Amino acid sequence: MRAEKLMPSISRSDLVRQRRSQRSTQHVTKTRQAASYPARSQPVIMRSDIFNAAQPIQTNSRSRVKRQFYYSLGASGAELRLPALPFFNAGGRFISAMIAVFAALAIYALGFSAQFQISDITIDGISRLTAGDIQAVVNVQGEQIVTFDPQAAQTALKKAFPDLGSVKVQVGLPAKVRIQVDELQPAVAWNGGDTVYWIDANGVILPPRGEPGELLTIGADGQPPLLPLAEVDAAAASSSADGALAVVAAAPAEIWGRQVDPEILKRMIDLQKMIPPDSKLVYNSLNGLGWEDPHGWDVYIGRDLTDFDLKLSMYTAIITNLEQQGIFPQDMISVEFINAPFYR
Structure with missing residues (x-):
């Protein structure tokens, strides 16, 4: 009762005035806070009539994200924070530049x-040829592998060695x-007298080289009859007497790689089986x-x-x-024409 008497009596009007004063103070405080932290302004948009697109005049700068690393110091739970590293984002231009640099280095190295x-x-695959024969034509010692032309080497080998049936040149790194x-x-x-020509089973004339082994020997009065070249006119080729193939007088090296009529070779091989063994x-x-x-004829x-x-017969x-x-023939006997054989 005595405490209630000591408290001053406050009228209703005084309470209303106190509440109004508190509201004014709160409004002033909020205004100061708004002035110290201005609101973020929205970017101004420029509209283009040509492209009908909106583009901001200013863009908000973005802070680069930094990666932070924490290293644990043991079971104590303590951690050591390492210096933050910026996140590196390689763009398309950087990648293209790196590819160009590596390509230039590779080309230089090659x-x-x-x-x-x-x-x-x-x-x-060589038997009668030697490695020196091949290397003398394909002389590429010290040449860079990127400048070597396999097709040109293959053509050169076929031209230099008619006794090569097939040639394959392969290249590998380094x-x-x-x-x-x-x-x-x-x-x-x-055996054409002064010169001996080697001929394979298909009639191709080969240069004598190395040890051929056992061969079927044919004695002749000159070079073997050659098939006409592709550029020879067919009419001229067929105009020879009795359809015989013309014997071209040429140096031995000039007919290497040319072809003898395979039919003639086949007939000679068949004839070998019909004549006496010592003939x-x-x-x-x-x-x-x-x-x-x-007997000599x-x-x-x-x-x-x-x-x-x-x-x-x-x-x-x-x-x-x-x-x-x-009577004994001195040179020959011909029975080519049954009705008119002769000897001399």
Whole structure:
């Protein structure tokens, strides 16, 4: 009761005035805070009539994100914060520039580095040829692998060596060159007097090289009859007498790689099986195919094996008749024409 008497009595009007005073004070405080922290203004938009697009005049700057790393110091739970590192975002231009730099370095290395210089060549498939023969044509020692032309090397080898059936040139990094060849093998030795020509089973004339092994020997009066070249007119090729292939007088090296008529070779091989074992095959550009009789004269049957049995019987009868008369041919006997055989 005494405490209530000590408190001054406050009228209702005084309470109303106190509340109004508090509201005014709060309003002033909010105004000061708004003045110290102005509101963020929105970017001004410029509208273009041409492109009908809105673009901001100013853009808000973005702070780069920094990555923070924390390193644990053990079971105590303490952590050490390492210096923050900025996040690096590689753009398209940077990546393109790096690719261009690496490409330039690679091109320089391929063109000038000793690692890409050809120092050795691997050669497979040679038997009569030597590695020195091949390397003399494909001289690429010290050449950069990027400047080596496999197609040009293949063409040069085929031109230099007619006895190569196939040539394959392969290139590998850093400086590998592999040459794989297939040599044609001689089957016939065509003895044209002063010169011997090697011929494979398909009629290709090969240069004599190395050890050929056992060959079928044919004695002839000159070079083997050649097939006409592609540029020779067909009419001129067919105008030779009796359809015979013309014998071209040329140096041996000039006909290397040319082809003899395969039919003639086939007939000669077949004739070898029909004649006496001790006889040798012969060929004459005028009288055709034949063999050398053991008595020393040549026997000719023409350019093919038509009626061979009949011609052989006629030859036997002629020899018997001549021996009875004590006549021996000095050079040859021809039974090419059954109705008109002759000897001399």
